[in-house]
Amino acid sequence: DEAATLLLFKEHNYKERTASDSSQVNGLKGTHGVIAGQQYLLDFHRFMQKMSSYTSTVVPAFTGFNSLKDELTKKYRQALKISEFEPRVLSSFVRNRLINEIYFPLLGGNFAKQIGSAGDDKRTARMGMLLLISPPGYGKTTLMEYLAKTMGLHFVKINGPTIGHNITSIDPVEATTSGAREELKKINLALEMADNVMLYLDDIQHCSAEFLQKFISLADGQRKMDGIFEGNSRTYDLRGKRFCVVMAGNPYTESGEQFKIPDMLANRADVYNLGDVIGSSDHLFNLSLIENAVAENSYLQKITNRSFDDLYKLVNFIETGAEMLPDLEGNYNGQEVQDALAVLRNLMSVRNLVVKVNQQYIASAAMK
Numbered sequence: 001d002e003a004a005t006l007l008l009f010k011e012h013n014y015k016e017r018t019a020s021d022s023s024q025v026n027g028l029k030g031t032h033g034v035i036a037g038q039q040y041l042l043d044f045h046r047f048m049q050k051m052s053s054y055t056s057t058v059v060p061a062f063t064g065f066n067s068l069k070d071e072l073t074k075k076y077r078q079a080l081k082i083s084e085f086e087p088r089v090l091s092s093f094v095r096n097r098l099i100n101e102i103y104f105p106l107l108g109g110n111f112a113k114q115i116g117s118a119g120d121d122k123r124t125a126r127m128g129m130l131l132l133i134s135p136p137g138y139g140k141t142t143l144m145e146y147l148a149k150t151m152g153l154h155f156v157k158i159n160g161p162t163i164g165h166n167i168t169s170i171d172p173v174e175a176t177t178s179g180a181r182e183e184l185k186k187i188n189l190a191l192e193m194a195d196n197v198m199l200y201l202d203d204i205q206h207c208s209a210e211f212l213q214k215f216i217s218l219a220d221g222q223r224k225m226d227g228i229f230e231g232n233s234r235t236y237d238l239r240g241k242r243f244c245v246v247m248a249g250n251p252y253t254e255s256g257e258q259f260k261i262p263d264m265l266a267n268r269a270d271v272y273n274l275g276d277v278i279g280s281s282d283h284l285f286n287l288s289l290i291e292n293a294v295a296e297n298s299y300l301q302k303i304t305n306r307s308f309d310d311l312y313k314l315v316n317f318i319e320t321g322a323e324m325l326p327d328l329e330g331n332y333n334g335q336e337v338q339d340a341l342a343v344l345r346n347l348m349s350v351r352n353l354v355v356k357v358n359q360q361y362i363a364s365a366a367m368k
Contacts, residue, residue, distance in 0.1 A: 021045060080189060085156050085197075087149035090142060096291035098284040103143060110270045114244035115151070126239065129219040131261065132248045134274035137358060139288075140248040144200050153198040153242065156190040158183050160203035160249070168210040171228050190243075191227040191236040197243050204249040209262040218245050219268035289351045290315060290344070297347075299339045306330030311340075318344055 005014070021044040028035050077083070113128040132140050141157070148155040162179040170188060175181035190199045204212060217225050223238040251273065261271060294300045294311070303310050306329070313326040318341065325337070 082154075085154040087145045087153070087155035089146050089149050092292065092295040093142060093146055094288075094291045094294060095146075096284075096288045098281070098288040098291075099143065102281055102284060106272060107147070111147070111151070111244060115153075115242040126223065126241075127219060127221045129215065129265075129269035130244070130246045131265070131269040131271045132246065132274060133251050133261070133271065134248075135250060135358060135361060137354075138274045138285075140274070141200070141202060144198065144246055144248070148198040148200075151198075151242075153196050153244070154190075154193060156186055156193075156197060156199050158187060158199070158201045160201060160206040163207055163211065165206065165208045168208055170211075170214055173228075188227045188229045191225060191238075192229045192234075194236065194238060194243060195241045197241075199243070199245045201245075201247045202249075204247045205251075209260075209265075212247070212265055213262055215245055215247075216264050216268055218243075219265075286351060286355060287312075287315065289354065290347055293347055297343055299336075299343045302336050303330065303332070303340050306332070314340060314344055315348070317341075318348060 023042045023044075025040045025042060026038065028038050028040055034040055107130065110128055110130045114126055114130070116126055134140060145155050145157075159179075162177075162183050164177075164180060167175060167180055167184070170184050172181045172184040172188070175184055187199065190197050201207070201212075201215075215225070217223075218238065221239075223241075223243075225236050225238070227234055227236055247269070291311075294304050300311065303314065310328045310330050310332075313328060314337075316322075317326055328337070
C-alpha cells in the first residue's frame with residue numbers, strides 16, 4: 001500500500017502516521033459471542049477476513065436457499081391449486097338494497113362469532129356456523145364469494161352433488177369416485193390452511209346427514225376437527241383462527257322430498273331460510289333482479305352512473321302507474337329517460353315472469 005501511494009501520489013503532501021490495527025469498543029450491552037464484559041475488540045485484519053468469507057460463502061448460500069425455497073413453494077402451491085381458492089366475484093355483481101338492508105345485518109353477527117370483529121372489543125372465543133337454505137336463484141353462492149373477497153378470505157367451495165349421499169367420511173381414500181375424492185381433498189386442505197379461509201359447502205341436500213355432522217365440532221367453542229392431509233391423520237385446532245364454515249342448500253331434494261337439516265347441526269348453526277327472511281321484503285328481492293341487470297345494459301347505466309336513486313324512482317313510476325315523471329337528481333335529456341323507461345318496462349315484464357316461475361317451483365317442490 002505504501003509503495004503504491006508513493007508512485008501514484010508523488011506531488012501530494014502527506015505525512016506518515018502510525019495507527020493500531022485493532023480498537024476496543026466499550027459500553028456494549030448484549031449476549032453476542034464476541035462481546036465480553038461489555039467490550040468488543042475489533043481487529044481490522046481479522047474483521048476483513050471474516051467479511052470476505054461471509055461475502056463469498058454465506059451470502060451466495062443464503063441467496064440460493066431463498067431461490068430454492070421460492071421454487072419449491074411455487075410448485076407446491078401449483079400442486080395444491082391454491083390460486084383456485086381466490087374468490088372471483090362476478091363482474092355483473094351489484095351490491096343492491098337486498099344485500100345492504102336484509103342480508104348484511106342478518107349475516108354480520110354470525111361472521112363476527114366465527115372469525116371475530118374489528119376493533120379492540122373483538123371476541124377471542126370464536127364458534128358457530130352459518131347454514132343458508134333457499135330455492136335456487138337467491139344468490140347464496142355469489143353473496144358468499146363476495147363476502148369472502150371483502151373479508152380477505154380464501155373461498156374453498158365444496159360441491160355437494162359431487163360428494164353424494166354415500167360418502168360419510170372426509171377421508172379421500174373412502175371416496176368412490178375421482179370427483180368426490182377431489183372434493184374431500186379440498187376440505188382437508190382448507191383445514192390444513194386453517195387461517196383466512198371460508199369453507200363453503202354448496203347444495204348440502206345431496207349429502208348424507210352423517211357426513212354433515214362431521215362439521216358439528218367446528219361450531220362449538222373447541223373448534224377442533226379430525227382430518228386427513230396427504231395420508232396423515234391430524235386433529236386441527238382452529239381456535240383463534242379466521243376460519244368460517246358456511247353451508248347452503250335447497251330445501252327440496254332431487255327426489256321431491258323436503259330436505260331435513262340434522263338436529264345436531266341445526267342446534268349449533270345459525271340457520272336462515274332466505275325465502276322466509278325475504279318474505280316481508282319481497283319487493284327488495286324483486287328489485288334486486290332489476291338492479292343486477294344494470295351492469296349488462298348501457299341504457300340503464302346512463303341513469304345509474306349519475307344516481308342509483310333515479311333508477312328506483314323510475315321503477316316506482318312504472319309500478320305505481322303515475323302520470324307525472326318524478327324529479328330526478330341527474331341531468332338527463334328526454335331521450336335518455338325514455339330509453340331507460342322502455343328498457344325497464346320490458347325488464348320488469350321478464351322479472352315478473354321469473355318470479356312466478358320461482359313461486360311455482362317452490363309450490364311444486366313442496367308438495368308431498
